[in-house]
Amino acid sequence: MMPGTTQRDRKLEIFLTAPPGLEAILCDEVREAGFEAPEPTPGGVSIRGGWPEVWRANLCLRGASRVLVRVAEFRAMHPAQLDKRARKVDWAGVLRADVPVRVEASCTRSKIYHAGAAAQRVERAITEELGASVSKGAALRIMVRIEDDLCTISVDSSGELLHRRGHKQFVGKAPLRETLASLFLRQCGYRGKESVLDPMCGSGSFVIEAAEIAAGLCPGRGRSFAFEKLASFNTQAWQQLQTTLPLETDLAFYGSDRDAGAIQGAISNAERAGVAKICNFSQFAISDLQRPEGPPGLVMVNPPYGSRIGNKKLLFGLYGALGKTLHARFSGWRVGLVTSEAGLARATGLPFAPPGPPIPHGGLKIRLWQTGILP
Ligand SMILES: C[S@@+](CC[C@H](N)C(=O)[O-])C[C@H]1O[C@@H](n2cnc3c(N)ncnc32)[C@H](O)[C@@H]1O
Numbered sequence: 511m512m513p514g515t516t517q518r519d520r521k522l523e524i525f526l527t528a529p530p531g532l533e534a535i536l537c538d539e540v541r542e543a544g545f546e547a548p549e550p551t552p553g554g555v556s557i558r559g560g561w562p563e564v565w566r567a568n569l570c571l572r573g574a575s576r577v578l579v580r581v582a583e584f585r586a587m588h589p590a591q592l593d594k595r596a597r598k599v600d601w602a603g604v605l606r607a608d609v610p611v612r613v614e615a616s617c618t619r620s621k622i623y624h625a626g627a628a629a630q631r632v633e634r635a636i637t638e639e640l641g642a643s644v645s646k647g648a649a650l651r652i653m654v655r656i657e658d659d660l661c662t663i664s665v666d667s668s669g670e671l672l673h674r675r676g677h678k679q680f681v682g683k684a685p686l687r688e689t690l691a692s693l694f695l696r697q698c699g700y701r702g703k704e705s706v707l708d709p710m711c712g713s714g715s716f717v718i719e720a721a722e723i724a725a726g727l728c729p730g731r732g733r734s735f736a737f738e739k740l741a742s743f744n745t746q747a748w749q750q751l752q753t754t755l756p757l758e759t760d761l762a763f764y765g766s767d768r769d770a771g772a773i774q775g776a777i778s779n780a781e782r783a784g785v786a787k788i789c790n791f792s793q794f795a796i797s798d799l800q801r802p803e804g805p806p807g808l809v810m811v812n813p814p815y816g817s818r819i820g821n822k823k824l825l826f827g828l829y830g831a832l833g834k835t836l837h838a839r840f841s842g843w844r845v846g847l848v849t850s851e852a853g854l855a856r857a858t859g860l861p862f863a864p865p866g867p868p869i870p871h872g873g874l875k876i877r878l879w880q881t882g883i884l885p
Pocket residue numbers: 681682683684685686687709710711712713714715716766767768769772794795796797812813814815828
């Protein structure tokens with residue numbers, strides 16, 4: 511560390527994890543949020559910065575699934591070497607002796623091949639060098655990755671996955687994670703400056719995310735994070751970071767679904783998120799969907815698909831009805847549709863561009879299909 515710099519200012523290697531296929535979209539968000547030199551890599555985006563950047567990433571980024579901070583990196587050709595080098599890590603600079611941790615390890619193409627034994631070595635280094643206890647149920651997680659004999663040790667600064675914004679109680683039948691919903695919105699060019707409508711809104715993920723973006727609300731404003739239990743944490747600096755001012759918006763956001771329970775759930779999710787005033791949720795089927803008043807915007811929809819719910823033949827009819835309604839009533843709007851089946855997307859008859867990459871979701875691969883402005 512440079513003289514005069516503190517542990518808090520030090521440049522750390524920070525890794526923001528993303529669903530495979532959406533790294534470039536997350537990178538775009540990270541760049542726009544003013545983080546230094548973001549680089550997309552398989553599985554996420556890497557940046558460098560001090561601990562305040564770690565806190566800000568957790569608080570503000572909508573698309574990242576977790577924020578990992580690299581603690582150490584060294585070669586380890588055999589267990590004794592891992593043991594020795596793990597003991598030299600500056601554990602006191604990262605962890606607190608009074609906060610229990612759990613250690614998870616993975617080994618790939620390495621002489622050390624037993625992940626459980628590797629985790630034990632690191633656990634022992636932490637307990638014996640720092641005095642922190644190790645327990646399987648601890649909220650704070652240390653991740654050890656040994657790949658090609660290179661050992662990387664990271665701390666998970668997020669804790670619970672970041673799609674858990676802290677205000678969603680109703681999750682519905684097949685919800686999209688908020689992180690994924692926001693990345694798809696971004697992929698459709700949404701930046702909080704137009705209305706968004708979801709005619710099969712379920713728990714309201716697209717509508718609430720879009721409304722929060724327009725209202726300038728940070729996604730992590732209502733939850734806690736694992737970094738609050740790290741040695742580097744500073745309550746005052748964290749509180750200052752959280753005082754962002756919400757934006758005024760006169761945009762409206764619309765969600766509908768034929769399921770009454772989904773609509774009730776979406777309304778209470780929007781209330782807890784503090785965006786109920788700009789969200790309109792109503793119960794009706796797709797065939798009754800009308801174009802809202804006001805300038806055109808973006809229809810974002812994630813209809814039922816694949817093996818998860820319902821029967822395929824019925825689904826073709828449903829997608830056909832969706833396409834027909836949007837064709838007839840939504841001229842001037844754009845459409846983003848998320849589904850696992852190309853045939854279902856085509857059944858809408860909407861003029862889609864080639865779809866985005868396949869994204870793993872609930873055991874299936876889903877893709878985003880986008881139209882330009884509908885004629
Ligand atoms: C995959 S879920 C949407 C999940 C949502 N994106 C979320 O994050 O919670 C599909 C939704 O379509 C709704 N749905 C199915 N058929 C419909 C129809 N004909 N009209 C309106 N909604 C319908 C279901 O009730 C369900 O909530």
